[in-house]
Amino acid sequence: MVMLNFPPPGFVPTPSQIDGIDLFKPAPPKEKLDAAVNFRCPNCDGETAFSAADGGLTCNYCGYHEAPEKEIVGKSAEQFEFTVETVNRAAHGWGVTRTELVCQTCAARLTLPEGELTTTCPFCASNTVVHHKAPQDVLRPRFLIPFSVDQHRCHAIARDWLGATWLVPKELRRVAAVDDFTAVFLPFWTFDATATAQWRAEVGHTRTRRDSKGRTHTETVWRWETGDIRVNFDDMVLRGTERVSLHLLDQIKQYDLKALAPYEPAYLAGLHAQAYEIGLEETWQKARHVMRERTKTACRSQASTNKIRNFSMQLDFSDESWRYILLPVYINTYHYNNKPYQLLLNGQTGAIAGQRPADWRKIALVSAALMLPSVLLFLILLAFVPDVAGSGGGFLSLLLFIAGTAAAIFIVLQAQKLDEI
Amino acid sequence: MSRIEELWHVPWTAAICEVCDWAYLIPVGKVDAICPHCYQDTVTPLPEDAVMQLAAPEMIVPFSVSAEKVRANAEQFAKSIPFRPADLSGDTLHDRLQPVFLPFWLVDSDVQAVWQAETGFDYNVVSHEERYQGGRWQTIEKQETRIRWEPRIGRLQRHYDNIPAPALEEHDHLARLLGRYDTEAAQTYASTLLQEALVRLPNRNSADAWPDAEPILVKRAADECRQAAAAQHVRQFQWQSTYADQQWTQMLVPVFTSFYRNDEGQPMTVLFNGQSGRISGVRHASMQRARQIALYAGITAVLLFVLAVMLLVFEMPFAGLVAVLAAAAVFGAIYPIIAVAQFNRAQRDDWFAMQTRRQPE
Structure with a gap:
């Protein structure tokens, strides 16, 4: 061990508990998030905003563009353990007090909608991203997936999607105001764990035997079986927000976590971000529930038959870790006949989900049209065939009626799903 | 006053055993004592300048x-x-x-x-164990201590x-x-x-x-x-x-x-x-004693054997029982010899035994 320069670069002094021993530790990473970041254009002093097209910053006024400095860490993004400290803090409701921020440009105190991390100051129009220094910052997002779908594409995707089914009013594609999508980073949790389980159950085996009179009997013989299994769960994603419909979110949440990048204020410039509302402990409990049910299914699949009774198992979680991440979503609410409909669009893949109004008049006509042939056929048969019930035509009419009714019911159910939330 | 007496504040002198080479400080009057290590009467005075540490x-x-x-x-x-x-x-x-x-x-x-090292800091993590029985899950929360290793350097x-x-x-x-x-x-x-x-x-x-x-x-x-x-x-x-x-x-x-x-x-x-x-x-069993016991057992075995033969010849009862006793006595004669031989072989002929038996050159 030869140290010509002492301390070597990257080490800083740290207090020592013993006289005569000097101590140095690696310098902590520079805390970029503590300072407010002002996204002003160096040319015109206008506001700059994150550009989904290439991940850089673009001035909304003079068109100045600042190239992106993208660092993608993907699935190797650091994960955190469930330390006692973390769990205790989570139990005391982190994040709920993030309501007051200070503008670093004009010192105005801003009361933000609860849960928002970013805003534009209404007094000086500063597009400043400000962050708490409060202890709950421990649970601030460390990683995010930047937007890669831009606003213009959202409009096109939404238009196509609205017109993609005949069940909606014809003019919907034209009249729905889907130009104004709001880009929002929504909070999500990811969980990793390994589940090691041992199971024991009685497994039934079917046996056939003949009695003395030659009759065949089938009986089930129950035998105890045991087994063990190890299941790895990698990046199970669960939402941390209650503001958005779970039904809609589930349809668009297929994100590619290989695009995870370390949190940088630039990614949030001009956009909105929501802090989590569903805490770590609560979400981890939900994740564990999913994990243990999947492990149980895997255990049961090890049994030699699928006839199982008195099943018991013991499961031990290890290597548990979590991440608090932000994922990009576009949100739009349009009105049709004075009723609001919500749209969600995956800011990474462009997948879209949302509510659409059904054109019930059109649906009623189509349903009637589907049943009409059977009715007409029945009337014709009534008029010209003496024994309708005994004729093949009567049977055909009945079949057509059943098929038409089934098709109509299917269409109505599909239409009902259109505005589910 | 000798240098030893001056430094140790006791009227002692140096001596060495010529058999086992153990050197001592002993009271001046005990130079002719036997060596407390090899128990030979071979302790002789040792000049002070031959002592490695006089202090x-x-x-x-x-x-x-x-x-x-x-x-x-x-x-x-x-x-x-x-x-x-x-x-x-x-x-x-x-x-x-x-x-x-x-x-x-x-x-x-x-x-x-x-110096440089990795220093380890204990921290506790919360983990879970789940039990499923009778259609119900039971969750047990537990804590595990893990170590976080961090590099440190210093002077x-x-x-x-x-x-x-x-x-x-x-x-x-x-x-x-x-x-x-x-x-x-x-x-x-x-x-x-x-x-x-x-x-x-x-x-x-x-x-x-x-x-x-x-x-x-x-x-x-x-x-x-x-x-x-x-x-x-x-x-x-x-x-x-x-x-x-x-x-x-x-x-x-x-x-x-x-x-x-x-x-x-x-x-x-x-x-x-x-x-x-x-x-x-050194644990050393006595072969002499074993032989003595074996001799007594052997004589007993012979006497019992003769008695058994006589009982058999004169068709008297208990001949078989006496023969069994004779056989047991034979075993009793063999056992001490084998037991002692095996015990002594099992004992390591360690350094002390070797030193004790070393003969003066």
């Missing part, structure tokens, strides 16, 4: 084991030997106890170093006192026999602490002992660096060090020696740790 020791671990414990251990030792020699009993071992002090080097040193400028190092060539063997000493009980040297004990002189110089002392010093320094970092663990400790102002002194630890004589009348040394009472020595 009095810095520390002494005093005799602290109780007489009852020593006697009980001696009894236990004697009982552990089948067909033990006639000379071996708890009483004889106890009556022949000779207190002796064995030396350790103690080195004090100033150290300057640049060290410290003084270390009393790093122990072996002062005898046969240290490892003695340590194996006698076990560990609690050096926390060591007291500053006073001539009164010597009492009637002989003092073994070092046969290993400080330069030879330093390679044994240095790892202990490194371990102590690593532990201090761990404390400096307020960590619970340390690993991969490396340093680049310079030593200065080294002072070598001695520490004495207590031993009782005793002996018993085997069939040939040779003394077999037994050692007691003077602090813990742990006993160690």
Whole structure:
């Protein structure tokens, strides 16, 4: 061990508990998030905003563009353990007090909608991203997936999607105001764990035997079986927000976590971000529930038959870790006949989900049209065939009626799903 | 006044056993005593200039084991030997106890170093265990302690006192026999602490002992660096060090020696740790005694065999029973010989036995 320069670069002094021993530790990473970041254009002093097209910053006024400095860490993004400290803090409701921020440009105190991390100051129009220094910052997002779908594409995707089914009013594609999508980073949790389980159950085996009179009997013989299994769960994603419909979110949440990048204020410039509302402990409990049910299914699949009774198992979680991440979503609410409909669009893949109004008049006509042939056929048969019930035509009419009714019911159910939330 | 008397404050002199080469400080009047190690009458005076370290020791671990414990251990030792020699009993071992002090080097040193290590900090994580039975899940929360390792580097400028190092060539063997000493009980040297004990002189110089002392010093320094970092663990400790102002002194630890004589009348040394009472020595079963018992059993077997034959010839009852007894007596005649031979073979002919039997050149 030869140290010509002492301390070597990257080490800083740290207090020592013993006289005569000097101590140095690696310098902590520079805390970029503590300072407010002002996204002003160096040319015109206008506001700059994150550009989904290439991940850089673009001035909304003079068109100045600042190239992106993208660092993608993907699935190797650091994960955190469930330390006692973390769990205790989570139990005391982190994040709920993030309501007051200070503008670093004009010192105005801003009361933000609860849960928002970013805003534009209404007094000086500063597009400043400000962050708490409060202890709950421990649970601030460390990683995010930047937007890669831009606003213009959202409009096109939404238009196509609205017109993609005949069940909606014809003019919907034209009249729905889907130009104004709001880009929002929504909070999500990811969980990793390994589940090691041992199971024991009685497994039934079917046996056939003949009695003395030659009759065949089938009986089930129950035998105890045991087994063990190890299941790895990698990046199970669960939402941390209650503001958005779970039904809609589930349809668009297929994100590619290989695009995870370390949190940088630039990614949030001009956009909105929501802090989590569903805490770590609560979400981890939900994740564990999913994990243990999947492990149980895997255990049961090890049994030699699928006839199982008195099943018991013991499961031990290890290597548990979590991440608090932000994922990009576009949100739009349009009105049709004075009723609001919500749209969600995956800011990474462009997948879209949302509510659409059904054109019930059109649906009623189509349903009637589907049943009409059977009715007409029945009337014709009534008029010209003496024994309708005994004729093949009567049977055909009945079949057509059943098929038409089934098709109509299917269409109505599909239409009902259109505005589910 | 001799130099020894001047430094140790006791009227003692140096002596050496010509058979086993153990050198001692002994009271001037006991130069003609027998060697407490090999029990030969071969102790002769040793010139002062031949003594490696004349200075009095810095520390002494005093005799602290109780007489009852020593006697009980001696009894236990004697009982552990089948067909033990006639000379071996708890009483004889106890009556022949000779207190002796064995030396350790103690080195004090100033150290300057640049070091690096990984320091470990304990932290607790929350984990879960789930049990499924009767269609219900039961969740058990548990905590596990894990270690977070972080690199640390530093400079060290410290003084270390009393790093122990072996002062005898046969240290490892003695340590194996006698076990560990609690050096926390060591007291500053006073001539009164010597009492009637002989003092073994070092046969290993400080330069030879330093390679044994240095790892202990490194371990102590690593532990201090761990404390400096307020960590619970340390690993991969490396340093680049310079030593200065080294002072070598001695520490004495207590031993009782005793002996018993085997069939040939040779003394077999037994050692007691003077602090813990742990006993160690060559266990030697008596073949002489085994043969004697075998002879009696053999004669009995012959007599029983003759009796069985006579009972058979005269068609009297119990011939079979007597024949079985004769066979048992034959076994009784063979067993002691085999048992003693196997026991003696199983005992390691260790260093002490070899030293004791070594003949003068």
